[in-house]
Amino acid sequence: MQPEIAVSSGSSCLVYPLPSILDRIDVAKLFPVNQPIEVELGSGDSSFLVEYARRCPERNFIGVERLLGRIRKLDRKGRAAGLANLRGVRIESSYFLEYLLPQRSAAALHVYFPDPWPKRKHLRNRFVNERFPTLAAQALLPSGTVYLRTDDQNYFEQMVAVFAGSPMFCPVETPDSLCGLLTDFERDFLAQGIATLRAAYRVAG
Numbered sequence: 139m140q141p142e143i144a145v146s147s148g149s150s151c152l153v154y155p156l157p158s159i160l161d162r163i164d165v166a167k168l169f170p171v172n173q174p175i176e177v178e179l180g181s182g183d184s185s186f187l188v189e190y191a192r193r194c195p196e197r198n199f200i201g202v203e204r205l206l207g208r209i210r211k212l213d214r215k216g217r218a219a220g221l222a223n224l225r226g227v228r229i230e231s232s233y234f235l236e237y238l239l240p241q242r243s244a245a246a247l248h249v250y251f252p253d254p255w256p257k258r259k260h261l262r263n264r265f266v267n268e269r270f271p272t273l274a275a276q277a278l279l280p281s282g283t284v285y286l287r288t289d290d291q292n293y294f295e296q297m298v299a300v301f302a303g304s305p306m307f308c309p310v311e312t313p314d315s316l317c318g319l320l321t322d323f324e325r326d327f328l329a330q331g332i333a334t335l336r337a338a339y340r341v342a343g
């Protein structure tokens with residue numbers, strides 16, 4: 139158990155307290171209904187995921203976020219919206235993707251405005267790096283999709299390059315319905331007149 143992430147009392151808390159960090163989660167235990175799962179890695183204030191979950195009751199959604207205050211927001215907003223198809227997990231995204239999310243379990247992975255780490259000496263900290271396509275392919279169902287957004291041109295080029303170098307994925311269009319759903323950071327960037335970039339990749343058949 140991780141008592142520090144029991145962010146509210148009562149059975150309706152949407153934050154999933156990981157029973158172990160050594161075993162993959164049993165996704166069937168997270169949600170009342172067994173249906174396709176989508177995961178946002180670095181879900182921030184969860185405004186994207188709460189709205190997406192509200193619009194898509196036929197899917198389950200997991201937000202992964204390392205900051206307690208932000209995972210609390212997911213809980214608060216998700217419960218206010220009465221969502222049964224949303225859960226938050228407070229943990230580091232790379233670890234979750236590699237070790238906790240069951241293999242071939244997710245219909246989609248969403249990575250929106252990950253920290254850009256612009257300094258050369260910090261580039262290795264970027265989440266979408268050379269290993270990412272392999273980890274994503276392991277986590278995704280056949281024909282599952284990775285959706286990416288960033289405001290950072292250099293990071294975008296890195297994202298495109300790592301997927302271009304992976305035979306496991308092919309580029310696809312982001313559906314209009316998803317493009318229209320903005321994240322918290324995206325709203326801020328657009329309000330400041332900063333352009334944002336997006337790309338999507340489907341597991342190759």
Ligand SMILES: C[S@@+](CC[C@H](N)C(=O)[O-])C[C@H]1O[C@@H](n2cnc3c(N)ncnc32)[C@H](O)[C@@H]1O
Nearest residue numbers: 180181182203204205230231250251321322323
């Ligand atoms: C720039 S914000 C973007 C948030 C959200 N996706 C959006 O577009 O509004 C990046 C988020 O990822 C979280 N984050 C950064 N690195 C992380 C990591 N390694 N594991 C989990 N969360 C992380 C941060 O705490 C922050 O909430």
